[in-house]
Amino acid sequence: MSNDEPAPQSLGDLDPAEFRQRLHEAADWIADYREQIGARRISPQEPPGAIIAALPSSAPSAPEPLVAILEDLDRIIVPGLVHWGHPAFFGYFGSTTTAPGILGEMIAAALNVSAMTWRTSPAATELETVVLEWLRKMLHLSDEHRGVVYDTASVATLHALAAAREALGLDIRRSGLAGRTELPRLKVYASDQAHSSIEKAVITLGIGEENVTRVPTDDEFRIIPAALEAEILKDMADGHRPCAVVATVGTTSTTSVDPVEAIAAVCRKHNIWLHVDAAYGGAMALLPEGRWAMAGTDLADSIVVNPHKWLFVPLDFSVLYTRRREMLRAVFALTPEYLRGDASANAENYMDYGIQLGRRFRALKAWMVFRAFGEEGLRLRIREHIRLARLLASWIAADPGFELVAPVTMAVVCFSVRNQQMSLPQVNHTVEVIVQSVNATGEAYLTHTDIRGRTAIRLAIGNVLTTEAHVAACWALVRAVSASAA
Numbered sequence: 395m396s397n398d399e400p401a402p403q404s405l406g407d408l409d410p411a412e413f414r415q416r417l418h419e420a421a422d423w424i425a426d427y428r429e430q431i432g433a434r435r436i437s438p439q440e441p442p443g444a445i446i447a448a449l450p451s452s453a454p455s456a457p458e459p460l461v462a463i464l465e466d467l468d469r470i471i472v473p474g475l476v477h478w479g480h481p482a483f484f485g486y487f488g489s490t491t492t493a494p495g496i497l498g499e500m501i502a503a504a505l506n507v508s509a510m511t512w513r514t515s516p517a518a519t520e521l522e523t524v525v526l527e528w529l530r531k532m533l534h535l536s537d538e539h540r541g542v543v544y545d546t547a548s549v550a551t552l553h554a555l556a557a558a559r560e561a562l563g564l565d566i567r568r569s570g571l572a573g574r575t576e577l578p579r580l581k582v583y584a585s586d587q588a589h590s591s592i593e594k595a596v597i598t599l600g601i602g603e604e605n606v607t608r609v610p611t612d613d614e615f616r617i618i619p620a621a622l623e624a625e626i627l628k629d630m631a632d633g634h635r636p637c638a639v640v641a642t643v644g645t646t647s648t649t650s651v652d653p654v655e656a657i658a659a660v661c662r663k664h665n666i667w668l669h670v671d672a673a674y675g676g677a678m679a680l681l682p683e684g685r686w687a688m689a690g691t692d693l694a695d696s697i698v699v700n701p702h703k704w705l706f707v708p709l710d711f712s713v714l715y716t717r718r719r720e721m722l723r724a725v726f727a728l729t730p731e732y733l734r735g736d737a738s739a740n741a742e743n744y745m746d747y748g749i750q751l752g753r754r755f756r757a758l759k760a761w762m763v764f765r766a767f768g769e770e771g772l773r774l775r776i777r778e779h780i781r782l783a784r785l786l787a788s789w790i791a792a793d794p795g796f797e798l799v800a801p802v803t804m805a806v807v808c809f810s811v812r813n814q815q816m817s818l819p820q821v822n823h824t825v826e827v828i829v830q831s832v833n834a835t836g837e838a839y840l841t842h843t844d845i846r847g848r849t850a851i852r853l854a855i856g857n858v859l860t861t862e863a864h865v866a867a868c869w870a871l872v873r874a875v876s877a878s879a880a
């Protein structure tokens with residue numbers, strides 16, 4: 395044996411006894427993290443580059459003990475994170491962690507299977523089908539809607555718009571877009587409140603960013619169907635080809651809900667694909683009193699819902715339901731010889747519905763969350779978040795120094811300062827300072843948004859650990875910092 399050859403003990407995996415010990419320690423670490431997360435600073439204070447500076451610039455050439463690696467995790471990495479699972483993290487649509495979700499992720503990591511075809515992991519494929527059916531029923535979607543799991547809503551919307559583009563019958567899968575002067579411009583419509591993932595999809599699909607028409611919304615930030623139809627008619631008169639309309643149930647800034655039924659009527663009249671972005675708001679359908687939000691979505695060609703936003707499944711887990719899955723297959727099904735042996739003709743091969751071949755076993759964690767909480771448990775948690783949002787809204791409405799700037803339809807509250815002496819730019823600046831000041835305390839985390847030129851504090855509730863006390867403490871913090879922000 396030459397000196398260059400590795401010693402036999404450096405091959406294979408780590409020693410099983412040591413792995414078991416570290417796994418037990420990691421289990422305690424995770425349980426401690428969850429139990430004590432509320433006592434942590436939410437966001438770090440270090441400037442950009444601090445983590446890079448604390449780490450070696452090259453990988454070690456010799457093995458390092460796991461203990462040393464885990465020590466660095468505690469010392470360098472964890473303090474440099476924003477703790478999205480903190481009960482006072484109110485930014486974005488916070489992706490909540492849950493105990494069953496964490497267990498599902500841990501076990502999926504150990505299994506490391508790929509649900510690309512049925513044969514490559516039958517139970518992963520079939521569990522995905524089962525979980526998608528459970529969710530479809532909880533959301534009250536028609537049984538013509540069939541699902542596929544993707545990582546994020548952005549990717550789900552990309553696939554929906556790819557299907558919509560193929561449904562135009564322009565042979566784009568085969569011939570592409572470039573150099574085809576006979577093709578019309580393709581147009582996609584969404585409200586002026588819709589998410590930027592629509593532009594990203596359109597950019598990726600070669601439709602061109604400028605071919606997204608942002609349709610105006612009413613005073614509750616809902617698309618105006620007559621304005622939508624006017625844009626469509628104008629485009630058709632100009633020789634353009636409408637490709638898809640995207641309606642939103644729960645917009646990012648204010649959780650407004652587009653009138654899906656009226657939009658569906660416009661789409662049907664002009665034979666246009668309707669995609670509904672219910673990434674956040676889809677969860678409302680679980681509540682009898684929340685079903686209004688998803689009214690009409692049954693008429694949609696495709697619907698995206700993100701259980702990683704408001705159904706307590708950890709990032710990432712996004713579902714696209716479509717009554718036209720054959721169009722996804724028409725765009726994406728492609729079986730090279732080296733996969734043919736594993737691509738059974740009489741079973742579901744989820745690789746056929748997207749650009750991804752290797753697919754994580756995401757259904758496992760969703761199955762564990764849906765079982766461990768039960769439909770009633772999911773409902774109770776969603777309802778509590780809405781209650782907390784409304785409670786906060788009532789405190790804001792009662793305070794002469796603040797005002798709500800959008801209706802509270804779900805569990806997001808948008809508000810601003812009220813000050814007759816200040817100009818709009820001063821008010822907007824003050825709001826930004828309030829958000830920065832709250833975040834700098836490390837005790838709560840907020841984001842801001844723009845609502846028709848008005849900067850608003852945006853507070854989103856969605857974490858299973860968040861209680862009324864956390865919301866009250868954050869509100870007290872906002873009021874305290876606002877005194878010095880003006």
Ligand SMILES: Cc1ncc(COP(=O)(O)O)c(C=O)c1O
Pocket residue numbers: 486487545546547548549589591642644645646671673674700712
């Ligand atoms: C309404 C809406 N749609 C889509 C997205 C994109 O979600 P994802 O991060 O899963 O791509 C978001 C993100 O917050 C959103 O608010």
